[in-house]
Amino acid sequence: MSCLQLLLILVLCVHVSCCCGLDPRKDSVLTIRQRDSMLPMIPPTAAPKPFLPLLAPSPLAPFTNITVPKVSGQCLLNFSASESLMSTTAIDCWSVFAPLLANVICCPQLEATITILIGQSSKYTNVLALNGTAAKYCLSDIKQILVSQGANDTLAQICSVRSTDLTDASCPIIDVTEFEETVDTSKLVAACQKIDLVKECCAQTCQNAILEAATRIASKASDLLSTDGGRVLPDHISRVNDCKNIVLRWLASKFNPSHAKELLRGLSNCKINKVCPLVFPNMKHVALGCGDEIRNQTACCTAMDSYVSHLQKQSFITNLQALDCAASLGMKLRKSNITKDVYSLCHISLKDFSLQVGSQASGCLLPSLPSDAIFESSGVSFLCDLNDNIPAPWPTSSQGAASTCSKGVKIPALPAAASAESGYYNNVLMLSLFIAFAMALLIFL
Incomplete structure (x- = not known):
């Protein structure tokens, strides 16, 4: 039996002894989640059934500031300005449960956090991407900070995040000034400033504006206008996708981190809900x-x-x-x-x-x-x-x-x-x- 298994058994014993003393009249999670106005669709045959909170084990030590992160000192991203965002990400990607919540909660939050950190830093650096060396240091620092607050220490593997995801990849424009000269920024902000989390996935108002902006800056690459048999080359599609990340970072720089997070998580959920993440074994x-x-x-x-x-x-x-x-x-x-x-x-x-x-x-x-x-x-x-x-x-x-x-x-x-x-x-x-x-x-x- 591994040390982690022994630790889980110890946590179980502690939690069972503590849980019996809970006050049955306290439902804090349920109270703060009463948002009936956000119910766009209700089952036609019955009234809505209650949703109940699911609790993971209580930590044996305080959740925040468990350890002091060993940061490189080579990353210029402003982590202190996004302290609340980092804390939320650590909780969403909490140690043992991160793989089980990866697809819906953990990884979308981690991706949003990285986008916001780079976007916010662009207000001072005037660039919307990191170079290869800085990207490696920054991704390592992000991981160290999150793990120090209780997050899973294999987040990069769980969420398939690489240091290249913090760079420009193949997008030809990362300079903020050049970006704003190329893109209709007023149209982009108007489409994405306030999205309807229910309607956006189908109406795609913000998503279409992001695609238009990404396509525009991707076309700056000299070889993008070439086609093969009337079909857009795969390189062009890949470049547009890379430029979408640049557009998202620019948007994240125009809103406060909380607003940017709501936008990014809403857009990511549009993709999440379109596909089934399960692997179907032989039947x-x-x-x-x-x-x-x-x-x-x-x-x-x-x-x-x-x-x-x-x-x-x-x-x-x-x-x-x-x-x-x-x-x-x-x-x-x-x-x-x-x-x-x-x-x-x-x-x-x-x-x-x-x-x-x-x-x-x-x-x-x-x-x-x-x-x-x-x-x-x-x-x-x-x-x-x-x-x-x-x-x-x-x-x-x-x-x-x-x-x-x-x-x-x-x-x-x-x-x-x-x-x-x-x-x-x-x-x-x-x-x-x-x-x-x-x-x-x-x-x-």
Whole structure:
């Protein structure tokens, strides 16, 4: 048994002894998350069910300032001016839970933090990128600072962040003055100054303005106007994508870090909710159990439950991602000659695609809008839906992967507030969630 496993067992013992003394009337996480006005879509067949907080283990030492970071002294980014931003990132990427929250919370927040740090520094350096040497020092310093506050020490690997991501890559313009002479900056700011987090993903008002600006500065490269058979060269597409990062940094320099973070996280969630992050293993045993027009319903559902259980061990996903995952799996099953709706037959719901928690093994779906983990005296918490049982929709023969902008199933973008009577139940649930997670992590590690 490793030292980390022993540490987790010790944390479990400490948490169990402390949790029994919690005041069941205190629901601070639920109170601050009452944002009913941000519920654009509600399930048509039932009232919104409560979303409950999920607590990670309390740290054995204070979460902030755990150690003194060993910074290089060679990075000119102003970390002190973004202290709150760095703290939020450390909590979002908290040690053991970072891989489970990577896709939805941790990595989008880390990417936003890097963009804002470079964007804010451009107000003094007049450049929107770092050179290769400075990028290596700065990425190392960012990691050291975050780890010193409790973040996972393999963040760069978890989020696939490289020092080159802090440079200009292939974008030809990084000078702020030249950027502002090339781009219609007033149009860009007007489109992105205040985005509707619900509507932006489909309307793409800000995203189109960013693409237009990126395309404009990318065209400064002399070879970009060449095409091959009427198709844009791959190098051009890559250069435009690199220039999008430059545009985002410029935008981050025009807003305060809090506003910039809201913008960047909102835009990243548009990409997050478009694809299913799960890896689908081989489904031969499902095809065998559910083939032949499903002669044996028990055998079919046993095979489906076994298959879905593998998906449930991967990561937390949002409710919209779950819809995409259900559509993707459904199409794969159809290609395996399973034509009957096995979702309905086997009672598969959207939450069955996310990580399972609690003694009742309930799926935990994160909200489709950006959210952060919260550090409290009782530990690190984040919100997920443990109660909505929205059936997974079976795709039709002509249907492809689910489109975020044309969902046939209505699901809320943010949690609904839980009732006051559920306070004691919440604390019991939080304890069982913690025990389940601690045990799962011991197996995982």
